[in-house]
Amino acid sequence: MAEIxxxxxxxxxxxxxxxxxxxxxxxxxQLAVLLGPSGAGKTTLLKTITGELTPDSGEIFVxxxxxxxxxxxxxxxxxxxxxxxxxxxxxxxxxxxxxxELVAKNADKVGEILELLSLDKLRRRYPDxxxxxxxxxxxxxxxLAAGRKVLLLDEPLANLDRPLVIELMRDLQRLRGGARxxxxxxxxxSRRTPCSSLTRWPS
Amino acid sequence: xxxxxxxxxxxxxxxxxxxxxxxxxTVNTFVGELFAFMSGxxxxxxxxxxxxxxxxxxxxxxxxxxxxxxxxxxxxGKQSTHRHQTFKMRGWLKxxxxxxxxxxxxxxxxxxxxxxxxxxxxxxxxxxxxxxIFSGFKYFLEGLEYGEQDFKxxxxxxxLSAVLATIIALPIARMLAFTVKRIKYMLFVFVAxxxxxxxxxxxxxxxxxYNLPMFDAIYDTPxxxxxxxxxxxxxxxxxxxxxxxxxxxxxxxxxARLHGVGNFTAYTDIFLPxxxxxxxxxxxxxxxxxxxxxxxxxxxxxxxxxxxxTGLYIMMHYGNEERVSAIALMQIMLVFIPVIMFVNVRVxxxxxxxxxx
Numbered sequence: 001m002a003e004i005x006x007x008x009x010x011x012x013x014x015x016x017x018x019x020x021x022x023x024x025x026x027x028x029x030q031l032a033v034l035l036g037p038s039g040a041g042k043t044t045l046l047k048t049i050t051g052e053l054t055p056d057s058g059e060i061f062v063x064x065x066x067x068x069x070x071x072x073x074x075x076x077x078x079x080x081x082x083x084x085x086x087x088x089x090x091x092x093x094x095x096x097x098x099x100x101e102l103v104a105k106n107a108d109k110v111g112e113i114l115e116l117l118s119l120d121k122l123r124r125r126y127p128d129x130x131x132x133x134x135x136x137x138x139x140x141x142x143x144l145a146a147g148r149k150v151l152l153l154d155e156p157l158a159n160l161d162r163p164l165v166i167e168l169m170r171d172l173q174r175l176r177g178g179a180r181x182x183x184x185x186x187x188x189x190s191r192r193t194p195c196s197s198l199t200r201w202p203s
Numbered sequence: 204x205x206x207x208x209x210x211x212x213x214x215x216x217x218x219x220x221x222x223x224x225x226x227x228x229t230v231n232t233f234v235g236e237l238f239a240f241m242s243g244x245x246x247x248x249x250x251x252x253x254x255x256x257x258x259x260x261x262x263x264x265x266x267x268x269x270x271x272x273x274x275x276x277x278x279x280g281k282q283s284t285h286r287h288q289t290f291k292m293r294g295w296l297k298x299x300x301x302x303x304x305x306x307x308x309x310x311x312x313x314x315x316x317x318x319x320x321x322x323x324x325x326x327x328x329x330x331x332x333x334x335x336i337f338s339g340f341k342y343f344l345e346g347l348e349y350g351e352q353d354f355k356x357x358x359x360x361x362x363l364s365a366v367l368a369t370i371i372a373l374p375i376a377r378m379l380a381f382t383v384k385r386i387k388y389m390l391f392v393f394v395a396x397x398x399x400x401x402x403x404x405x406x407x408x409x410x411x412x413y414n415l416p417m418f419d420a421i422y423d424t425p426x427x428x429x430x431x432x433x434x435x436x437x438x439x440x441x442x443x444x445x446x447x448x449x450x451x452x453x454x455x456x457x458x459a460r461l462h463g464v465g466n467f468t469a470y471t472d473i474f475l476p477x478x479x480x481x482x483x484x485x486x487x488x489x490x491x492x493x494x495x496x497x498x499x500x501x502x503x504x505x506x507x508x509x510x511x512x513t514g515l516y517i518m519m520h521y522g523n524e525e526r527v528s529a530i531a532l533m534q535i536m537l538v539f540i541p542v543i544m545f546v547n548v549r550v551x552x553x554x555x556x557x558x559x560x
Contacts, residue, residue: 052454058430076461088535089458093476102472105464 002061003150004049007056009068011044016141018044021058031172046154050083051076062150082143086154088135090127096138097123100145110145117141117171133161134163136168216264220401223496223512227519233257234401238502251411254404261400317537322528342529348532349522352507354513357537360510361493362424364432368440368489369432369482376444381453391445397438402498405435409503425508428500432493439492440485447481480549487545491538511537 004026011019018041020120036042047053048068049060060068062081067074091099096119100110114120117137127135136156143151156172157165225232233253240250292300323342347354379390409431413422421427455477459469475482497512504513511534518527 050457052457076457077463077465079461083458083461085458089454091459091473091477093453093479102459102468104465105463144461149461170469177391 002026003030003063005061006045006049007059007061009045009048009055009060011053011055013044019048019055019169023058025092041166043154046083046152049079049152050081051079081150081152082148083152084136084139084143084154084156086158088127088139090135090138090142092127095124095126096130096141097140099142103142103146105147109147113144117144133167137171140168140171157170162186212264216261220404222402223495225406226497227516234403234498236403237407238403238498240296246281250407254407255528258400259406310311319532319535321530322525323532342525343533345523346526346530346533347464349518349526350511350514350533353509354452354533354537356425356428356508357494357510357512360428360432361490364429364436364493365486365490367429368433369444369486370483372437372440372444375437376441376448379441380448383432387398394438394441397435402435402496403502406431406499407514409434409499413503423505425505427503427505427509428510431499431503432489432496435496435499436489436492439488443481443485443488444478447484450481451477481547483548487541494534 002025004024006022006024009019009022010017018176022041022045024034024045034045044053048055049062051068051073054073055068055070055143055162057070062079066072067079091102094102095131097110097114100113101107104110110119114123119134119137119141122130122134127138130138140151140153140156153172157168220234222232222234225235226238237250237253240253324339325342355499372396375394379387381387382390392443409427412418413427413430451474456469456474459473460463460466464473494510496510497516500510501513501516504510509517511527511530515527515534516528518530
C-alpha cells in the first residue's frame with residue numbers, strides 16, 4: 001500500500017491554479033523527491049497533504065486513511081506526518097532542546113536526536129541565535145522527535161551553502177539508514193539529492 | 204487622501220466624545236449636557252433619546268472612518284514589516300522640526316506638569332503669609348489621607364478590570380485576526396467604533412442596565428465600576444491582541460499540532476507566549492485607561508466607592524488647590540509606575556535571554 005497517495009488534486013488561489021489534477025504515489029520505505037521550478041505548486045501540494053490548505057478537488061490518503069478532500073479535513077495531529085517547512089517555522093521563544101521536548105513522544109530520544117544532528121552543543125540556544133543550516137537541522141530534528149513515520153521536507157536544502165548541503169544530505173542518508181523515518185523531499189533543485197524516486201513536475 | 208480624511212474624522216469624533224477636560228474647565232459640551240441630564244435626573248428620558256441618536260450618528264460616521272483606517276496595525280509595538288527609508292533633512296529644516304516637536308511637548312506635557320509641581324510643593328507660596336516657601340511633601344501626605352479611600356478603589360478596580368478585559372478580549376481578538384475576510388472586516392469596524400462612543404453615553408447605558416432589580420447586588424458595589432471599565436476598554440485590548448496575533452500568524456501553532464502537540468498545549472505553549480508582549484500591553488492599556496476614566500465613572504460610581512479620578516474631580520471644585528495638585532501628581536505616578544515596570548521587565552527579559560544563550 002502506498003504511504004502517500006494523491007489522487008487528482010487541484011488547488012487554486014483566486015484565479016491562479018497552483019496544482020491542477022495532480023496524482024502521485026509514494027510507496028512505503030521510499031525516499032521520494034518531487035522536482036519542479038519555482039511557482040510550480042510544490043509547496044501548495046505539501047500544504048494540502050499536511051492539512052494547512054483544503055484541496056478544491058481530489059483526495060489525499062496517508063497510510064490508507066483519507067486525510068484531505070474538499071469534504072474531509074483530518075486534524076493535523078491525526079495525519080501522523082512530520083514536516084520541515086520551507087521557512088523553517090521554528091518557535092522563537094523556545095530553545096533548541098525545548099523544541100524537541102515539546103513534540104517528543106519519548107523524552108529519552110531527545111538527546112539522541114540532538115546528537116545525531118550535531119545540535120547537542122546548541123541545545124540552550126534560541127532560533128535567532130542559530131545559523132541557516134542549524135535552523136534547518138533543528139526543523140528536521142523536531143520532525144524526527146515527533147516520531148512520525150513519514151517526513152515531508154519542503155526545500156530542505158534551499159538557501160544553504162555547499163558544505164551545509166553535503167552535511168544535511170549526510171544527515172538524511174543516515175536517517176534513512178537508521179530507518180527512523182521516510183523522507184519525501186519537495187525541491188526545485190536536483191543537487192545530488194539522495195532519492196529512490198524522482199518525480200519531475202510538470203511531468 | 205482617504206487616510207487624511209479618516210484621521211481628521213477620527214480626531215473629530217474623539218474630541219467630540221471627550222468629557223473630562225471640558226468638564227474640568229466647566230465648558231458646556233454635548234456630552235457634558237448629557238451628563239448633567241443624567242446625574243441630576245433632570246430628564247433621564249431625554250438623555251436616553253439623545254444618547255441613542257448620537258450612537259446612530261457615531262455608527263454611521265465610524266463606519267466610514269474605520270473602513271479607511273486599519274487601526275489594528277497601530278497597536279502592536281512589534282510591527283517590523285514597514286521599515287521605510289528615512290529622509291535626510293537639511294540643517295535648518297531639522298532645527299525647525301525639532302523646535303516644533305519641543306514646543307508641542309512643552310505645551311502639552313511640560314507646562315501642565317510644571318504647574319502641578321509648583322502647586323503641589325507650594326513653590327509660589329508667600330513666606331511672610333505662609334511662613335514657608337517650600338512645603339515639602341505636606342500636601343502629598345494630606346492628599347493621601349483625603350484620597351486614601353479613592354486610591355484604594357482605583358487600585359482594586361483598575362487592575363481587576365484590566366485582567367478581565369484582557370482575558371475576555373482573547374477569543375474576540377482571535378476571531379478578528381483569523382476569521383474569514385468579510386466577518387473580520389465587520390468585526391473590526393464595530394470593535395474600533397466603540398472607541399469613539401462618548402463615555403457619558405456609555406455610562407448612561409450602564410446605568411440603565413444595572414438599574415434593573417436583578418442587578419441590585421452589583422449596582423451598589425464597586426463591581427459596577429469594574430463592569431463599566433471592562434465594557435469600555437475591552438475593545439482596546441481586542442485591537443492590541445489582534446495586532447499581535449496577526450503578527451504571529453497561525454503557522455507556528457499549526458506546525459506544533461502537526462507534530463502531535465495537543466490543541467490546548469499548542470495554544471498555551473506556542474501561541475500565547477508569542478503574543479506575550481501584546482498581552483502585557485493590552486493589560487497595561489486597560490489599566491491606564493481605567494485609572495484615568497472620568498465620564499462614565501462619575502455617572503455610575505456607587506456611594507462611598509469613588510475612584511481617584513472622580514475623587515479629584517470633586518476635590519477640584521471644593522478642595523484645596525495644592526492638595527488637588529499633589530493628588531494629581533500621585534495619580535500620574537500611579538499610571539507611570541506600571542508603564543516603567545513594563546519597559547524595564549522587557550529589557551531584563553532580553554538581557555536574561557542573551558545571557559542564557
